[in-house]
Amino acid sequence: MTNSIMLSDNVPYKISQFFRTSNFDSLIFKNDSSLLNEILLDTKIKKDLKGKNFFYAFDYFFNIINQHYKNEYVFKNIIANRLIKGRHKLANVAYMNEFHVLNSICDVAIFNGTSTAYEIKTGLDNLDRISSQLTDYKKVFEKIFIVCDDSKIKILEQTLDKDVGIIRLTHRKQMSTIREASSNIENLSISALFKSLRNSEILDYMKKKYDYIPDISPKKTRNDCLNLFQKMDIIEAHNVFVNILRKRELKNEEKRSIEKLPFSLLALMLNIRPSLRRLKIISSRLENQIL
Structure with missing residues (x-):
């Protein structure tokens, strides 16, 4: 989409800020174009985006930071696209x-x-x-x-x-x-696995597995669940840990909506997990022209 181009000072850094949740929300849901207007002061970018919509622009921006400011988001988004969307098709993961x-x-x-x-x-x-x-x-x-x-x-x-x-x-x-x-x-720690799970997740599992009735004290409930968890061997505990966390995967409707969005936004969407209503707003807003 973009060749290597000369940019004004600090523009790649400013572009990278578009992929922060707060700035993305401000642009999409609050119609705040202040950051965009700063970026459009670069004449090359303004020319390239004339007549283009936001769907095009986000991938265009992503390619710029991939070339000129390869920050953590670039890595996260490529991991998400190659492993989650590419290898697993957003399913069972x-x-x-x-x-x-x-x-x-x-x-x-x-x-x-x-x-x-x-x-x-x-x-x-x-x-x-x-x-x-x-x-x-x-x-x-x-x-x-x-x-x-x-x-x-x-x-x-x-x-x-x-x-x-x-x-x-x-x-x-x-x-x-x-x-x-x-x-x-062989190096896994059962207590560390347990600590990485939410209280609600582990309690739900213990209710189903052991018919556990939670105590009135949240602290005692947590300790009781830990004691039950520690009765497993490390293979079983790890399998339980993975299966619990897999329940956090996207719902089918969420998957279908996110698949239609630009390549550049996958990691951001997987991170913020917008509701279906907000996904519809995002999709609609991305069709709007920038200039």
Whole structure:
């Protein structure tokens, strides 16, 4: 859609802000064009978008940040499109951004037949926290990948444990596996799996599995559920963990609506999970012309 073009200073960064939830909501639901107007001060962009609609514009903007400001959102969106929409067709799989794991936050977590963590390291990132992040992830995920650009591959190959996979993100929006991840199942922690689930999710499971009746004290209920969870072996506990999280997958109507939206917005939609009513508003707004 776009060739490599010369842009005014700071424009790629400003464009990247369109893929933040608050700015997207302001544009779509509040008709706030202040950020867009700043970007349209660039004459090349204004010319390219003349007569185009927002559907076109978001993919156009995504291609610009992929070329000039490859931030975390670029990585998340390519992971979502290649693995969730491409490989799984949005079916029988749950995708989560910013998944809390003990003292860390995993950039992308995917739950299908197993649990997989994708930690993103862009060219803008340092590797200061990677050791503590991986320590936490190994207690919850069977497989772990670091997704990075060319600048990080060599040092990651030298420093990461051999069971951690490495994926290179290419300029053509593809994912190339440099090193496959191996199973980490023997290192999982039952208590860490438990802590990664919502109270409502674990209580619903315990009611169905053990006919558990919750105590009047939420704290005692949580402790009771943990004791029941810890009676499982690690394989069973992990399977329960994955199956519970897979229930967070999109409903069929949500899938159909999101599939019709631009490539560039998939990760954002999977993150904010807009209602069907709001999805209709988004779809309608994207058909409007920019200029």
